Amino acid sequence: MIRNRLILTIVKAWIGRRVLAQTGPSLPKPPFIISANHTSYFDHFVLIRWMLLQGLPWPRFISKNELFETPVSRWFNRIGGGIPLEREGIDTEGFSTAFEVLQKGGILVVYPEGTRSRDGYMRAPRRGVASLAAKAQVPVVPVGLLGVNDVLPVGQKWPKHKRTIVLVNGEALEPPTPNRDGEREFVMKLSLEIARLSGQLPTFLRMITNDATVDWPNLEGKIAFAHENNERGFHFAPEEAVNHFYSSLRLLKGYKSPYALVERGRAHGQLAMRSNGIFQKLYHALCSRMALGRSVRLIPHYPLAWHAWAVLMGELPRFLGGSQQKALVGHRVSVALDPSWRRGILYLARSYYRSSQNALARNWVRRLLQTDARCEGDERRYYEAIELLGQINSIDEATMEEVALAQNGGDV
Numbered sequence: 001m002i003r004n005r006l007i008l009t010i011v012k013a014w015i016g017r018r019v020l021a022q023t024g025p026s027l028p029k030p031p032f033i034i035s036a037n038h039t040s041y042f043d044h045f046v047l048i049r050w051m052l053l054q055g056l057p058w059p060r061f062i063s064k065n066e067l068f069e070t071p072v073s074r075w076f077n078r079i080g081g082g083i084p085l086e087r088e089g090i091d092t093e094g095f096s097t098a099f100e101v102l103q104k105g106g107i108l109v110v111y112p113e114g115t116r117s118r119d120g121y122m123r124a125p126r127r128g129v130a131s132l133a134a135k136a137q138v139p140v141v142p143v144g145l146l147g148v149n150d151v152l153p154v155g156q157k158w159p160k161h162k163r164t165i166v167l168v169n170g171e172a173l174e175p176p177t178p179n180r181d182g183e184r185e186f187v188m189k190l191s192l193e194i195a196r197l198s199g200q201l202p203t204f205l206r207m208i209t210n211d212a213t214v215d216w217p218n219l220e221g222k223i224a225f226a227h228e229n230n231e232r233g234f235h236f237a238p239e240e241a242v243n244h245f246y247s248s249l250r251l252l253k254g255y256k257s258p259y260a261l262v263e264r265g266r267a268h269g270q271l272a273m274r275s276n277g278i279f280q281k282l283y284h285a286l287c288s289r290m291a292l293g294r295s296v297r298l299i300p301h302y303p304l305a306w307h308a309w310a311v312l313m314g315e316l317p318r319f320l321g322g323s324q325q326k327a328l329v330g331h332r333v334s335v336a337l338d339p340s341w342r343r344g345i346l347y348l349a350r351s352y353y354r355s356s357q358n359a360l361a362r363n364w365v366r367r368l369l370q371t372d373a374r375c376e377g378d379e380r381r382y383y384e385a386i387e388l389l390g391q392i393n394s395i396d397e398a399t400m401e402e403v404a405l406a407q408n409g410g411d412v
Contacts, residue, residue, distance in 0.1 A: 015042075015049050015165075018151055020329075022050060023300035023337075024143075024169030024197075030057060031102040032172060033140045035129050035190055037122055037198045038111035039149035046148060047109055050167055059107040062098060062128070095132070102136040112191055118154045121360075122200050125191040130176050130183035139172035142190055144197025144336055147329040164326045166300075166333050168197045196339055199332025199348070201363050214338040217302065219259060226251045226263040230270070231376070238274050245270050258298040262305045265291030269312045285320055288312055296330075306334040307344055314351065327351055335364075340371045342381045349388060358392050365389045 034047060044061055051059050062083055083097050101108050110132065112125035133140050144167070151163040170193050176186030195201065219227050226248040233244035248267040252260045265288045272284035292309040299305055310330025316322025331348040338344060345368040352361035368385045 015045050018163055019046060019049070019165045019167065021297050021300035022167040022169075024167075025171050027054065027056070027141060027169070028139050028172045030107050031105050031136065031138045032107060033102070033129060033133055033138060034059065034107060034109045034143055035112055035140050035194065036109070036143035036145050037117070037194050037200065038113055038115070039117050039145070040152040040154070041116070042148050042152035043111075043145055044109070046145060046165060046167060047143070051107060057106055059109050060098070060101045061109045062094070062111070095128075098132055099136055102132070102138050108132070112187060112194070116154055117149075122191065122195050122198070125187045127180075127183050127187050129190065130187040133175040133186070134178035134183055137175050139174055140190060141172045142170040142193040142197055144168040144170075144194055144199065146198055146332050146336070147325070150325050150329075164323075164329050166329060168333065168336050170197050197336050199334075199336040201360070201367070214303070214341075215301065216338075217259060222251045223255065223257060223260050223263060226260070226267070230263055230266050233267075233270060242271065242274055245274075258295050258305075259302070261291045261295040261298070262302065262308060265289075265295060265312070266308045269308065269315075273315060282320075285312075285316060289316065289321055300333075301337065303334040303337040303341060303344060306330045306337065307347065310334065310351070311347065314354070324351070324355060328355060340374070342368055342371055342373065342375065342378045342385075345371065346381050346385055346388075349385065353388065353392060358395060362389065362392050365392070 036043060036047065047059060051057070060083055083094055083101070098108055098110075110129040112129050113123045114126045114128070117123055129140060146166045146168070147164050151160055151165060152158075173186070173190060173193070176182040229244045229248040229251070233241040233248075236244065245267040248263055252264050252267075255264075268284045268288035268291060272281050272288055275281045275284060289312060292305065292312055295302070295305040296309050307330070310327045310333075313321070313323055313330060314327035328348075328351045331344065331351045334341070334344040335348050345364055349361045349364040349368065352358075352364065365385045365388055369382065373379055373382065
């Protein structure tokens with residue numbers, strides 16, 4: 001208990017300021033397995049903090065054997081709850097230790113990829129987590145960690161400041177049947193769910209499923225009117241659009257609901273982009289940042305809150321807190337919460353395009369083209385996605401021409 005209190009105090013100060021929000025259904029009672037995407041050693045600390053803040057026991061981690069070779073690393077990993085496991089072949093001792101943790105009612109963290117991803121995106125899973133779940137007959141909780149590799153990338157020795165982390169967990173999956181086919185099917189299902197929760201496209205399948213159940217709220221009263229006003233404002237000329245956004249602010253005056261914060265933040269954000277005066281721009285930008293920043297903490301399950309926050313982060317200058325890294329994380333969260341929402345997918349693709357990650361931008365555009373229209377404006381977004389795909393492909397063709405020119409000494 002002393003260790004837990006000490007570490008909790010440390011992680012609140014060291015990690016808590018980097019974790020913007022966490023969302024997902026309630027966790028089962030231990031024992032159970034946590035399975036997450038793995039992009040950084042910082043993943044361990046984020047998951048420890050998550051467990052301890054919920055009053056759950058200290059989790060144990062499956063760690064590669066190489067981390068226990070030097071005295072300092074061995075001490076650090078054992079204190080942190082690491083269980084050494086030989087990745088090549090079958091390590092019966094490590095497997096038995098992990099199984100014993102679950103038998104005693106503990107929590108075990110297993111990364112299905114078996115190692116950190118160097119580029120931040122998922123690789124093909126291993127079957128170990130399924131074998132443990134099948135043998136111990138315990139549920140597995142899929143977790144998506146977003147933005148952790150920006151804090152402590154592979155090869156970095158100290159965490160970076162001013163980075164944003166979000167944790168999204170899904171419903172616990174029942175353990176598989178204890179045979180090779182059942183375990184293989186389970187680990188693929190688990191990995192696809194982790195890919196969805198982390199807003200990623202797994203390289204081993206190139207696509208994620210549309211099976212997520214999305215709980216969008218039913219907005220009522222003046223909040224619903226303000227939402228409609230904001231939506232209308234996007235389709236009018238600047239002068240008339242400004243009237244719609246001011247109307248939304250008047251409707252929401254005095255409302256303290258988190259959903260009112262979202263609409264207020266959206267209205268202020270749009271006014272900041274459309275105002276001519278520097279002081280007006282600054283005022284609306286700060287009001288928008290405050291409202292949307294609070295909304296994603298209060299209602300982290302709401303895709304529109306993340307979308308609006310991400311758009312603002314992408315537009316704000318750095319001295320006001322704007323960041324393309326935060327924008328990308330926010331758009332990934334909105335897609336993780338609703339993987340079939342065309343607006344969220346389009347903005348995620350644009351965010352990757354802005355970050356010069358053209359392959360990922362292209363994959364998400366293709367995903368949008370395969371989703372069904374369900375909202376007003378989705379038909380228009382279909383053609384905007386085609387236009388974006390053309391821009392991406394033209395850049396790639398120009399890059400290939402430059403490479404060919406360099407290889408041929410200037411003669412193509």
